[in-house]
Amino acid sequence: MDTPLIEFKNVTKRFGRRTILEGVNLKIYEGEVTTIIGLSGGGKTVLLKHIIGLIKPDEGTILFRGKPLNGMSKSEVDASLAQMSYMFQDNALFDSLTVYENIALPLRERTTMTKAEINRKVMARIEQTELTDSSRKFPSELSGGMQKRAALARALVIDPTIVLFDEPTSGQDPVRKNAILGMIAQYQRKFGFTAIVVSHEIPDVYFISNRILALYGRNIVFQGTPEELEDFDHPFKDEVIRSLEGLQKELTGLHSKRQFKVMYHGQMKRRALRDTYCVAVFKLESLDTIIEKLGHESAQEAIQSMGVFIDKHFGAIGGFSTRRSINEFVTVFPYSELDEAEDLLEDFVKDFQEHGIGEIWAGARERAAPGMCVDFIILAGLAQGQPIAEIETIIASAESKQKEIGRLRCAAGE
Amino acid sequence: MEISAKGQSSAESKTARRLTKLLLSPFTAVGRTAISWVNNSGASAIFLVLALKKTFWHKQLAKIVQQLYFIGASSTTIILLVGFFTGMVLGLQSYHALVKLGAQGAIGTLVALSLVRELGPVLTAIMITARAGSAITAEIGVQRISEQIDALDTMRIDPLRYLISPRIIAAIISFPLLTALFDLIGIIGGYTSAVVLLGANAGTYLHRVQSSLDMKDLTDGFVKSVVFAVIVVTVCCYQGYFTHMRQDSHGAKAVGVSTTSAVVLSSVLVLVADYIVTSLLI
Incomplete structure (x- = not known):
C-alpha cells in the first residue's frame, strides 16, 4: 500500500493525571474519507487536534507523508499544516464577522489575492453551500445547519488537500445530518481532498466512508473498511455500535446493516435448505441531479421518506429492510417465493404511485427552493434465493434486474 | 509498654508536623503567590514582545484603525465627562483651601499641575481600562473559549498578529491623545467652577495655567500615559487570551473572572507604575 498521508506511531497524550490517548497507532490514506468513531468523551477530538497541530503528543510520533512532524523544520511543518482545514464541532465562526467575512478571512489574511479574486472565490463557496441569502448575516442570525454550512465553506x-471534520453533524436533525454527510461526500469527490471525519452517526457515516477507525479505551481498536467493521468482533461493537444503531432505528425506522444481517441469519436458520426467499432492491435514481437542483436537504428528505415508506409497507407483512448505500434500500421477504414477491412488489408499486412518491416529493419540496423542479425516478429489482446462498449474491442479482417502478415529474413552480 | 511508648511518640511527631505545616502555611501561600506573580509577569512580558514583533505587517493598518476607533474615539465621551468634573472638583476644592491662605491666585497652577502631571494620565488610564480594557478581555476571552482563536491557528493566521498587535499599537496611540484631551477639558472644568461659579479672577487663572506648566510636565505626562497604555492593554489582552488556562474557573465564568482580574490588576498596576515613573522622572 502507498505511504500513509498521516500516521500515528505510539502516540500518547495526557492532561494532568488523565491519559486520553495511549500508544495510538493509525494510518490515514490520501484521497479517502476516513471516519473516526468512538464513545463521547473518548478522545476523538483530541486525536483530531493532534493531526492539525493544535495539540502536541506527550509520547510517540506523528508522520506526515512518511516524515515525522517533530523532525521537520518550522517552515516544513507550516507547509504541511497549511494544506489542512479544520471544521470545529461548534463551528468556531467569528461572531463579530458576517458569513461573507468569515469565509473570506483566511484568504484576506493568508494570501496576496486581490479583493476581486477573493470576492469571486468566496461567492463561489457561498453559492455551493446554499448561503447566498445569508452572506451578509452574522452567525448568530443563522440556524444551526446554516452555521455548519458557513463553517464548511470557510474550511x-x-x-x-486535507479537511478535518469534528462532529460535523452534531445537534442536527436526521435529515440535516445526512445532508451534511452527503455534502462532505459530494465535495470530497468534487475537490478530491482527503476527509477525516469524527462522528458517531452510525451507520449513516458508513455510506460516505472509505475507512473507519474505532477509538476505544484510549486506543485505536479497529482500522478498516465499513464492510470489515461488520465482521469485527470486539467489546467496542457491543458498547458503541449497537447502542448507536439502536438510536438510529428509532430515528429512521430502518435496521442497520448489522441488525439486518442478524435478522436475516435468524430467519434463515429456521428455514430448510430447499426453501426459498426473495430480496428486493430499491434505488432513488440520479441522486446527484436531485442534490444539484434541490439541494442536499431535499435529497435527504426524499431518501428518508422513501426508507420510511418501504419499511412501513413491507414491515407490516413480515419483510425487513435496511439502507444499503446512500440511495439504495434492500428488503427481504423471508417466506415468499418469486411469484408471491412479484405480487407484493406489484401492490407496492400501486401503493407507491398512489401515495409513496407523493410523500417523497412532499418531503423534498418542503426544503427545496421555490420553482425548482426535478424528476424522481425509483427503480426496483427482485431476486429469489435459498438459505444456503450468500445474501450479497442475491442482492447483486436483484440489483441487476432493477427497472423503473415510479416516476414523478414536477411542474415548474409547483 | 514499649509499643505504647512508640505509639505515643508517633502521635507526637504527627502533631508536630501538623503544627509546623500550620505555622508555615502563610509563608507557603505568600511564596506560591510570589512565584505565580513572577511567572505571570514573565509570561506577560514575552506575550507583549511577541505581539509587538508582529506589528509591522502591511495588513495591520486597517485593524489598527479599527482598534483606534474602539479604544480611542469611542472613549472620548467618557474622558470628556470625567475630565470636566475632575477639573471642576479640583477648582472647587482648591478655591476653598486657597482662599483661607489668601492665595486664590494659585488655583490655575494647582489645577493645571495636578491634571497634567498626575490626574490626567492616571484617570485616563483607569477610565479606558474600565471601558475598553474590560471589553478587550471579555471579547478575547469569549473568542478563546468558543475556539475562535484555535480556528485562527488552524487557518495558519497568527492570533497574536491578528488580535493582539493592533490593540497594543492602538492603545499606545490613543492613551496620550486621550490624556491630552483629559488635561484640556479638566482645565476648562477648573475654570468653570473656580472662575464662572465661584468668581475667581479669569485672567489670573489662565495666566497661572500658562506660566506654571512647562514642556517637561507635558512630556512626563505623555511618558506616563504610554507606560500605562502598555500595562493596561497587555494585562487585558493577556487575561483574555489565557482565559482557558485559569485554574479557578471555566467557560463563561472564566471570562467574567478574567475580566474582573484584568480591570483590578490594570488599575493597581497603573497606580504602582505611576509612583515608579514619577520617582524616575522627577
Missing part, C-alpha cells in the same frame, strides 16, 4: 475556501 473549503482555501482549497485544502
Whole structure:
C-alpha cells in the first residue's frame, strides 16, 4: 500500500493525571474519507487536534507523508499544516464577522489575492453551500445547519488537500445530518481532498466512508473498511455500535446493516435448505441531479421518506429492510417465493404511485427552493434465493434486474 | 509498654508536623503567590514582545484603525465627562483651601499641575481600562473559549498578529491623545467652577495655567500615559487570551473572572507604575 498521508506511531497524550490517548497507532490514506468513531468523551477530538497541530503528543510520533512532524523544520511543518482545514464541532465562526467575512478571512489574511479574486472565490463557496441569502448575516442570525454550512465553506475556501471534520453533524436533525454527510461526500469527490471525519452517526457515516477507525479505551481498536467493521468482533461493537444503531432505528425506522444481517441469519436458520426467499432492491435514481437542483436537504428528505415508506409497507407483512448505500434500500421477504414477491412488489408499486412518491416529493419540496423542479425516478429489482446462498449474491442479482417502478415529474413552480 | 511508648511518640511527631505545616502555611501561600506573580509577569512580558514583533505587517493598518476607533474615539465621551468634573472638583476644592491662605491666585497652577502631571494620565488610564480594557478581555476571552482563536491557528493566521498587535499599537496611540484631551477639558472644568461659579479672577487663572506648566510636565505626562497604555492593554489582552488556562474557573465564568482580574490588576498596576515613573522622572 502507498505511504500513509498521516500516521500515528505510539502516540500518547495526557492532561494532568488523565491519559486520553495511549500508544495510538493509525494510518490515514490520501484521497479517502476516513471516519473516526468512538464513545463521547473518548478522545476523538483530541486525536483530531493532534493531526492539525493544535495539540502536541506527550509520547510517540506523528508522520506526515512518511516524515515525522517533530523532525521537520518550522517552515516544513507550516507547509504541511497549511494544506489542512479544520471544521470545529461548534463551528468556531467569528461572531463579530458576517458569513461573507468569515469565509473570506483566511484568504484576506493568508494570501496576496486581490479583493476581486477573493470576492469571486468566496461567492463561489457561498453559492455551493446554499448561503447566498445569508452572506451578509452574522452567525448568530443563522440556524444551526446554516452555521455548519458557513463553517464548511470557510474550511473549503482555501482549497485544502486535507479537511478535518469534528462532529460535523452534531445537534442536527436526521435529515440535516445526512445532508451534511452527503455534502462532505459530494465535495470530497468534487475537490478530491482527503476527509477525516469524527462522528458517531452510525451507520449513516458508513455510506460516505472509505475507512473507519474505532477509538476505544484510549486506543485505536479497529482500522478498516465499513464492510470489515461488520465482521469485527470486539467489546467496542457491543458498547458503541449497537447502542448507536439502536438510536438510529428509532430515528429512521430502518435496521442497520448489522441488525439486518442478524435478522436475516435468524430467519434463515429456521428455514430448510430447499426453501426459498426473495430480496428486493430499491434505488432513488440520479441522486446527484436531485442534490444539484434541490439541494442536499431535499435529497435527504426524499431518501428518508422513501426508507420510511418501504419499511412501513413491507414491515407490516413480515419483510425487513435496511439502507444499503446512500440511495439504495434492500428488503427481504423471508417466506415468499418469486411469484408471491412479484405480487407484493406489484401492490407496492400501486401503493407507491398512489401515495409513496407523493410523500417523497412532499418531503423534498418542503426544503427545496421555490420553482425548482426535478424528476424522481425509483427503480426496483427482485431476486429469489435459498438459505444456503450468500445474501450479497442475491442482492447483486436483484440489483441487476432493477427497472423503473415510479416516476414523478414536477411542474415548474409547483 | 514499649509499643505504647512508640505509639505515643508517633502521635507526637504527627502533631508536630501538623503544627509546623500550620505555622508555615502563610509563608507557603505568600511564596506560591510570589512565584505565580513572577511567572505571570514573565509570561506577560514575552506575550507583549511577541505581539509587538508582529506589528509591522502591511495588513495591520486597517485593524489598527479599527482598534483606534474602539479604544480611542469611542472613549472620548467618557474622558470628556470625567475630565470636566475632575477639573471642576479640583477648582472647587482648591478655591476653598486657597482662599483661607489668601492665595486664590494659585488655583490655575494647582489645577493645571495636578491634571497634567498626575490626574490626567492616571484617570485616563483607569477610565479606558474600565471601558475598553474590560471589553478587550471579555471579547478575547469569549473568542478563546468558543475556539475562535484555535480556528485562527488552524487557518495558519497568527492570533497574536491578528488580535493582539493592533490593540497594543492602538492603545499606545490613543492613551496620550486621550490624556491630552483629559488635561484640556479638566482645565476648562477648573475654570468653570473656580472662575464662572465661584468668581475667581479669569485672567489670573489662565495666566497661572500658562506660566506654571512647562514642556517637561507635558512630556512626563505623555511618558506616563504610554507606560500605562502598555500595562493596561497587555494585562487585558493577556487575561483574555489565557482565559482557558485559569485554574479557578471555566467557560463563561472564566471570562467574567478574567475580566474582573484584568480591570483590578490594570488599575493597581497603573497606580504602582505611576509612583515608579514619577520617582524616575522627577
